[in-house]
Amino acid sequence: MPRHLTSLYDLTPAELLEILKLAADLKRRHRDGDRPQMFPGRVLVQLFEKPSLRTRNSFEAAMANLGGSGLFLTTADAGLNGRESLNDVARVISSYADVITMRTFSQQLIDDFSEISTCPIINALSDDRHPCQALTDLLTIQETFGHTNVHLVFVGDGNNVAMSLAIAAAMTGMKFTLAVPSGFEMPADFMTDLLRRYPDAKVSQTDNPQEAVSTADVVYTDVWASMGQEEEAERRKKAFGAFQVNKELMACAPGTVKFMHDLPAKRGLEVTDDVMDGESSIVFQQAENRMHLARGLFAWIM
Ligand code: CP
């Protein structure tokens, strides 16, 4: 049976660290002009239901750098719009691919696909999870601080990115606080499951962003309305107004704090230009690291 990454829960903490190490080594070699051709003739298939700049292109670039190539198709192109059954699509497409990335609304679709696929399935974002983003963020934190034993304060929605970061925190011992308006927290069943799997997890939620960031090493945010929530955007804009990451909020954090965002950002909503482009921002290092993490992940999963 192939290994999959449908969620970070598919990994042990030791495996997670192994992926970070592979990615860091490959990044170092890449900087020296060394692009090991680990996967000549191998094929990456990307099956996406939602748009993507970073994820799609960093995966494709990563596979090209390693000597392989990539195919891209929308879930509709693949026939997952009712043209044929999920089982049939998964059997056929995995017989052409060496690894498959999937970006979907439903997490269940990725989970179901992984049951059938004969090659590894990597979750490239669902409504509930974004494991490759969280792995990349750990890599970026490790590069910046020399370790991941930091306090990350996520100011915003208890969404896919927040939940994957919370799992990443639980797996590595990192402290994670979500500063979130009431009604937008990470779901109660998610928290129960996280604490059942990782009873020592330092993961908490608060509605006070100023107090939360006062001990932050990293302030992190993401869009208030995720892909698929466009019709809720106005309602969310009102609910999240007091949770904008701006100069005033960053002034409540220690002077050494770093700012992170998975991107795309809605500048002027969840974050202001001065913070995005300010000295504490490491958002573009984060975005670049998507590619290095993708190579480390391919090296591990294939
Ligand atoms: N951070 C991220 O996943 O970006 P894309 O949606 O552009 O892939």
Ligand code: NVA
């Ligand atoms: N929470 C965002 C992340 C985008 C990378 C979304 O799902 O749209």
